[in-house]
Amino acid sequence: MTLDPLLRELAPQVLTALVRHHGGFDACEDAVQEALLAAARQWPADGLPANPKAWLITVASRRRIEAHRADTARRRREETAFALTPPDPDPVPGVDDTLTLLALCCHPALTPPSQVALTLRAVGGLTTAEIARAFLVPEATIAQRISRAKQKIKGTRFAPPPADRREERLDAVRHVLYLVFTEGHTAGSGDALHRVDLTAEAIRLTRALPPDGETTGLLALMLLTDARRPARTTPDGDLVPLADQDRALWDADAIAEGTRLITHALATAPIGPYQLQAAIAAVHAEATTAQDTDWPQILTLYDLLHSIAPGPVVALNRIVATAMVHGPTTALARLDAAETDPALARHHRAHAVRAHLLDLAGDHDAARTHYEQAARTTLNLPERRYLEARAHPPARRRSTTNRRSADTGGPQDW
Structure with missing residues (x-):
């Protein structure tokens, strides 16, 4: 049972x-x-x-x-x-109670790690040990995090947020569920690329939220992204980049639901960051092959996303899309400018993107250096193996790098 x-x-x-x-x-x-x-x-x-x-x-x-x-x-x-x-x-009432409970677990007095841990424990029903295993930290650390979180919100009345704070608290709930899903999709550390228990829990809890535009966008993003999971790793657990994935393995039902949700949200609600990310994922899902990807549309969506919700990962993905549309030289110039942001410069994926762009430009020796740097700084073992393999590819792959401009898939699927 x-x-x-x-x-x-x-x-x-x-x-x-x-x-x-x-x-x-x-x-x-x-x-x-x-x-x-x-x-x-x-x-x-x-x-x-x-x-x-x-x-x-x-x-x-x-x-x-x-x-x-x-x-x-x-x-x-x-x-x-x-x-x-x-x-x-x-x-x-299940939806109202779940939202009230989620809002309490995502109280603004708590740090994001505490919000995530308390949400998974109180709303997700995971044990402290399960949360610790999911995030590869000691059980005592999670227990202390949860204990401190409960003390901070002790005495808080159990009731829906006031009307004038409802959207703010719902934003916090969505952000926490997004963090849970992201950690499950590409684990921050460890020997597994995915943590299916986390992605499944994030999807389940997102379904329990009121279906406004951004919540629908978030659910669509999760479904469209998770649909690629069966093709993202080899039987041995090695990462398979987006361009090389067997698209027949993608979950067609999840793609259909996600596409339907984001199409409806974009037509009926004000546009927000989760909707734009879901729209980008839908464009990838619509492409029968990697070569059929509508990169100009993706770049347009990233330009809009960057204007309303800038961040290191958005910046890097936008630069990769720029390379696909305008070539690696233009993209490298944008990367040089973007790396003036210390948060982006320290990101291991910045080295991976630079290596990818240098490979596209034909500078394979420089690319190798940055792939090696990226491999040294990631804590996820499948990512590390993939980056090390890119640093030392077979000669036959190197000869096709310029032809297959989407060979590495870009960081949007790492």
Whole structure:
């Protein structure tokens, strides 16, 4: 019996029921985690309860009361009454509660790493150990991060954000889910390129948000990007760049859904950064082969994205698109100018992009130097192996580099 999807779906519903009934986010969250662990142990042996959500609410409520009794005896009589009458297990509005919970986990008082960890724990239903494994950090580090986050928001009322702060908090939620997906799509470190548990969780939680233009754009971006996952690595786990991927392996259903979503969003909502990124991903998805890619359209979209949401990765991808349209010499000049930004100059992908452009320009010796530098500074092993291979390609590949201008695929798919 595979319980993880069910438990992760129920976790935020159970937590919101407890918080509404008992108050105290931190204590309720701990109680829910204990209930989830109890379910993971008991359900495979005893069978699935008739009402899994009610079972979890009852167990978590009792755990919450037991913890409260340990802290104080003052309300013993009331707690006994609570134990005899657990909160109503009837479903509460799932989308509103999930959004409220996400907004609380993405409270502006928390740092982005704390927001991510607390979101995955409280809303995603992941254990501390699972989050630690996903981000390749010690479990104690994640536990401390979550503990500090809960202390910072202790006493915060569990309610939807005020109307005048709703969009701001929703932006924070989207950003956290984007960070979770990005880490899952190309892990920042470790020996695996993907962390499917993170990408799947980011997609699931994004589906739970109110479907406005940017949320729809974010979901479309995730679907279109994740659709390429089956073709991004070899059976041995080596990275396959976009230009070399077997497009027959791409998930056609995810591409169809993502394309439909972004087409609707662009036609009905104000344009935002996630929509533009999804539109770029859709253009890549529409190309039957790498040579069919509409690079002028991609460059136009990157120009617009750069104007409303500039950043190091956007700048690098825009430079690669420039090379595809105007040639590597123009792109190298733009890269020289862009690297005056210290954040971009320190990015290992800046070396990878320079190497790619130098290869296109025919300066293979200089390209080798930058591929080696990029390989030394990335912490992801499949990326490192790929960059090392580009630094020392077979002679036959080098002879075709100028013809196959999209040979490396660019950083948009690394």
